Amino acid sequence: MESGKEEKKEEAEEEELSVEWKFEEEEVPSWRKQLTIRAFGVSFLLSVMFCVIVMKLDLTTGIIPSLNVSAGLLGFFFVKTWTKVIAKSGLLRQPFTRQENTVVQTCVVASSGIAFSGGFGSYLLGMSQRIAQQSEHTKDVFHYKNPALGWMIGFLFVVSFLGLFSVVPLRKIMIIDFKLTYPTGTATAHLINCFHTPEGAKIAKKQLRELGKFFSFSILWGFFQWFFTAGKDCGFASFPTFGLKAYKYKFYFDFSTTYVGVGMICPHIVNVSVLVGGILSGGIMWPLIENKKGDWYPADISPSSLQGLQGYKVFIGISMILGDGLYNFFKVLSQTLPCLFFKFHERNANMQIPVVENPSPSIKAQSYDDQRRTQLFLNDRIPNWLTIGGYVTIATISTATLPHIFHYLKWYHIIVIYTFAPTIAFCKAFGSGLTDWSLAPTYGKLAIFTIGVMMNIVSSASDLMQDFKTGHLTLASPRSMFVSQIIGTAMGCVISPCVFWIFYKAFPHLGNPTSEYPAPFATVYYNMAKLGVEGFSALPKNCLKLCYAFFAAAILINLIRDCLGKKRSWFIPLPIAMAIPFYSGPDFAIDMCVGSLILYTWQKVNKAKADAFGPAVASGLICGDGMWTLPSSVLALAGVKPPICMKFISRATNRKVDKFLEP
Numbered sequence: 001m002e003s004g005k006e007e008k009k010e011e012a013e014e015e016e017l018s019v020e021w022k023f024e025e026e027e028v029p030s031w032r033k034q035l036t037i038r039a040f041g042v043s044f045l046l047s048v049m050f051c052v053i054v055m056k057l058d059l060t061t062g063i064i065p066s067l068n069v070s071a072g073l074l075g076f077f078f079v080k081t082w083t084k085v086i087a088k089s090g091l092l093r094q095p096f097t098r099q100e101n102t103v104v105q106t107c108v109v110a111s112s113g114i115a116f117s118g119g120f121g122s123y124l125l126g127m128s129q130r131i132a133q134q135s136e137h138t139k140d141v142f143h144y145k146n147p148a149l150g151w152m153i154g155f156l157f158v159v160s161f162l163g164l165f166s167v168v169p170l171r172k173i174m175i176i177d178f179k180l181t182y183p184t185g186t187a188t189a190h191l192i193n194c195f196h197t198p199e200g201a202k203i204a205k206k207q208l209r210e211l212g213k214f215f216s217f218s219i220l221w222g223f224f225q226w227f228f229t230a231g232k233d234c235g236f237a238s239f240p241t242f243g244l245k246a247y248k249y250k251f252y253f254d255f256s257t258t259y260v261g262v263g264m265i266c267p268h269i270v271n272v273s274v275l276v277g278g279i280l281s282g283g284i285m286w287p288l289i290e291n292k293k294g295d296w297y298p299a300d301i302s303p304s305s306l307q308g309l310q311g312y313k314v315f316i317g318i319s320m321i322l323g324d325g326l327y328n329f330f331k332v333l334s335q336t337l338p339c340l341f342f343k344f345h346e347r348n349a350n351m352q353i354p355v356v357e358n359p360s361p362s363i364k365a366q367s368y369d370d371q372r373r374t375q376l377f378l379n380d381r382i383p384n385w386l387t388i389g390g391y392v393t394i395a396t397i398s399t400a401t402l403p404h405i406f407h408y409l410k411w412y413h414i415i416v417i418y419t420f421a422p423t424i425a426f427c428k429a430f431g432s433g434l435t436d437w438s439l440a441p442t443y444g445k446l447a448i449f450t451i452g453v454m455m456n457i458v459s460s461a462s463d464l465m466q467d468f469k470t471g472h473l474t475l476a477s478p479r480s481m482f483v484s485q486i487i488g489t490a491m492g493c494v495i496s497p498c499v500f501w502i503f504y505k506a507f508p509h510l511g512n513p514t515s516e517y518p519a520p521f522a523t524v525y526y527n528m529a530k531l532g533v534e535g536f537s538a539l540p541k542n543c544l545k546l547c548y549a550f551f552a553a554a555i556l557i558n559l560i561r562d563c564l565g566k567k568r569s570w571f572i573p574l575p576i577a578m579a580i581p582f583y584s585g586p587d588f589a590i591d592m593c594v595g596s597l598i599l600y601t602w603q604k605v606n607k608a609k610a611d612a613f614g615p616a617v618a619s620g621l622i623c624g625d626g627m628w629t630l631p632s633s634v635l636a637l638a639g640v641k642p643p644i645c646m647k648f649i650s651r652a653t654n655r656k657v658d659k660f661l662e663p
Contacts, residue, residue, distance in 0.1 A: 048495055225255065
């Protein structure tokens with residue numbers, strides 16, 4: 001009797017631990033049935049929304065948080081609503097499954113990823129006349145290429161698919177043999193699996209309620225703020241929270257719900273690091289360098305000239321980014337190569353799951369889940385001839401096309417890039433599987449011009465492998481993942497340039513450091529290319545010494561962080577995050593820290609509720625403010641101006657205004 005009870009208890013524990021036992025009675029649809037019209041219809045709508053959000057973030061600070069959770073949650077909500085409406089009419093033929101949910105999430109992330117890796121806030125805009133004119137003597141040295149909808153769409157189509165074909169043959173090695181974790185892909189899979197259980201569906205409804213509530217608040221708040229922005233430096237976004245002197249150096253809270261939401265998603269150390277960088281630059285360095293006006297740089301020089309204070313802001317920021325990028329590049333390489341050797345050795349030594357006498361329920365459950373997932377993952381194979389042939393075909397078309405888009409780029413440059421790209425894409429995908437670090441922008445900065453191709457390849461390669469991991473854990477077919485990634489990428493190649501074009505036409509000062517959309521990385525990429533051509537003669541006085549110092553400081557800070565370890569390095573700032581406000585200012589850092597403070601307080605009061613609903617609240621704030629950007633851009637294009645200018649001036653200036661207006 002007792003042995004029977006123990007067996008039943010073990011079976012109950014095993015079922016509780018196993019994810020796939022919960023879905024055992026649920027039939028897994030074929031890969032074709034996972035690719036539904038409703039899934040791609042919802043994906044298209046969400047792709048437009050997420051492309052607007054990513055574009056706004058890319059053109060303001062360049063900090064893009066992970067939106068996978070938002071994509072999975074909203075995909076679940078829209079398709080679930082769709083199926084409920086159809087079910088009431090009696091026309092529902094196929095229920096909504098977690099595999100279809102995975103297809104939606106994959107498609108949306110692939111599409112919105114192009115808004116970042118496409119270079120609209122960095123290298124494509126960096127080649128424009130707007131960015132080039134911020135530097136003196138530009139017309140004598142550089143040619144520029146202004147954005148145009150036609151060539152941008154064509155460029156993205158010939159470079160964005162290469163990364164997908166470059167790593168597909170390695171999917172089994174990465175996920176089954178090496179068992180890489182891919183933290184983002186695993187977390188997304190866990191979320192989707194939870195949504196499709198009865199308990200998870202209840203939580204998802206509550207999360208969606210919170211998301212909808214803060215989405216509505218955010219979009220209405222953006223609409224309300226618009227009425228007070230009739231002129232330059234008008235509105236709540238120019239509220240001098242800490243006084244007019246601090247406002248001059250961009251120390252103020254600009255009431256942006258986007259960056260409050262970003263602060264709730266980003267780790268606390270990122271938010272604090274950005275604020276530390278803002279205090280170091282805007283609070284200490286720039287006032288000191290301004291006192292050297294007339295000595296270090298001419299007193300009558302234009303504020304936007306790189307021979308003045310602006311040059312120190314840009315190049316010191318670049319030196320920190322390069323120092324951090326190079327350190328992490330070699331760090332990941334040094335970790336990747338030994339780990340890769342170990343994984344290959346482990347794979348060759350033992351390919352079987354070890355047999356354990358009297359295994360615990362957790363081992364049994366894990367083995368059952370692994371066996372079922374591996375079996376389905378390997379069933380729908382993607383032929384190697386298709387992926388290799390696809391890579392060669394697209395590379396050939398791209399080699400013939402790119403020199404016509406960029407006349408100074410030769411065909412042999414492209415061949416060299418495409419020869420090494422699969423290796424770099426593999427390293428990026430493998431590194432993401434270990435740590436979730438994204439070094440795609442680092443490869444871009446190191447390659448200077450070839451970023452347009454290299455950044456797209458390495459980004460799409462690691463994104464696809466993350467999606468394969470999600471699909472592996474939700475029993476979605478690799479074929480459906482690959483097809484949805486291709487369709488999502490194709491959507492992004494059209495949607496992202498169109499969204500950027502709206503921003504570019506609606507805001508004539510886009511890319512200017514003092515504008516609403518300064519696009520800081522566009523200037524960074526342009527000036528890195530400028531340095532490569534002109535050398536250090538382009539730098540203002542003593543700027544090179546400061547660049548050396550901050551380059552070394554970025555490496556030293558990273559070394560200290562690694563020496564202290566994860567548990568003790570929580571108080572050491574991140575150099576890459578510190579570098580961003582050096583150019584763009586600390587205003588968004590204050591917003592992010594407010595978001596971080598809200599989440600921190602919420603976690604202290606009720607950690608379980610904060611962990612469950614924090615991402616939903618943050619997503620609502622980001623999505624609402626992001627969606628308001630689209631109608632505000634349309635209003636700007638149509639020439640509709642806000643009716644009121646709310647401006648803040650000093651008491652002395654106010655006296656002069658009153659005296660001037662006296663009858």
